[in-house]
Amino acid sequence: MIEISGVSRRYGEVHAVSGVDLRVHAGEVFGLIGHNGAGKSTLFKMMLGLVAASTGEIRIAGESVTGKRFREVRRGIGYLPENVVFHDNLTGLETLAFFARLKGVPRTQCAPLLERVGLAEAGGRRVRGYSKGMRQRLGFAQALLGEPRLLFLDEPTTGLDPEGIREFYEILRALRAGGTTIVLTSHILSEIQERVGRLAIMKSGRVQACGTVQALREAAHLPLRFELELAEGDEHCVQGALHGLGLPALRRQGGTVSVDCPRASKMAVLRALSALGSQVSDLRVREPSLEDIFLGYAS
Structure with a gap:
């Protein structure tokens, strides 16, 4: 599903990402972990085509993120950024309808998605009254619009209580069972330890190791x-x-x-x-x- 070959991104003298090679298989849950500033979010943005790589190539579903056909591929991608920002004057349902229109998705998907993420009763309330956890749930619903085949989730459980985290991963399990490929980052390592198939550890813009948790245990001695x-x-x-x-x-x-x-x-x-x-x-x-x-x- 994702092929990253020799990808780097420089901002002046700063190497945000340096020589990354990764493969993410279709239908797997893949974790990306590292310290703040390790390059995870920059790599996310490059995979989404939002930031151009300085060197190297990224292909999603066989298409280059710089190619003419990637715009169509991106319609099948959902993205939840680390910091979710919405218009405070809109209700939850209006917010989701706004994103549905941007994505070319039927508005009829909005109400069921709000119910799926636990916001059915708050759909008619203005977002200004939402807690951090409720905003995160709304961001997740936005990422699920259009039934994406590939999901990028950057610190997706920020602000969620334990019940919300459990419900979030239950949804991910159902998505994976349906063939969705999921790439996520999290600083709560105990939370994702048993929930990812493979993961990559990043440091200073480079991938230090990649594999299953057990394979990394054995390799680290x-x-x-x-x-x-x-x-x-x-x-x-x-x-x-x-x-x-x-x-x-x-x-x-x-x-x-x-x-x-x-x-x-x-x-x-x-x-x-x-x-x-x-x-x-x-x-x-x-x-x-x-x-x-x-x-x-x-x-």
């Missing part, structure tokens, strides 16, 4: 963490069981003993700990979180 609840004895029994495996020092917090280990040592550690038998009442193995992975690549 981050340690696993074993957490044990002891039924009998103390951490000395754990130290004895793990002696000779070359692991770092144990940590104890309350009744929990934890130790980090390289992924390659996982089974050896499990075998050693199983010998403790009833001395261990519970055992948890913690994989590195997406935040751990991000910090490992972005530091």
Whole structure:
């Protein structure tokens, strides 16, 4: 669906995006993460054809974003920017009707979309009275006009409460099931960890890594963490069981003993700990979180 080849964007001496190569497959949910200023929003704007690349090429659905036919392709794209701005004097329904007219979409889509994003009862109210979360929902409804086959969502859950975030991702699941390709950014890494198929980590305008969360875990060589609840004895029994495996020092917090280990040592550690038998009442193995992975690549 998206092919990015050697793309860069300069603003004078500033390299906002530098030599990016990416492929996003049709029907996948793809995450783009990075610090503020990493180049995510600039890359979004280039994929939308709003900002021209200084070098390289971007193709959407086989068409170059600088080509004559891209205007037609863009009709099948939805975009939710990071900062949503609407006319305060219009109602929610009037706002959506305004965008429907710009997109050449039947106005009959507006009311059902407001209901879909949870704004059915607020459709007749002026936007000036909307909360941040309600504005975000309205922006999402705008992005869904015309049943786009490709969605760009820049920090889409900003201002949403936990229920709103859950409802948002339920809609994304339904869209993906229908074949929609979704590219999103988020600073809430725990939120997207289990909700994207693949993701790219950007730093200083470059892609540092790309793949599934599990593939990035393994490539970053981050340690696993074993957490044990002891039924009998103390951490000395754990130290004895793990002696000779070359692991770092144990940590104890309350009744929990934890130790980090390289992924390659996982089974050896499990075998050693199983010998403790009833001395261990519970055992948890913690994989590195997406935040751990991000910090490992972005530091």
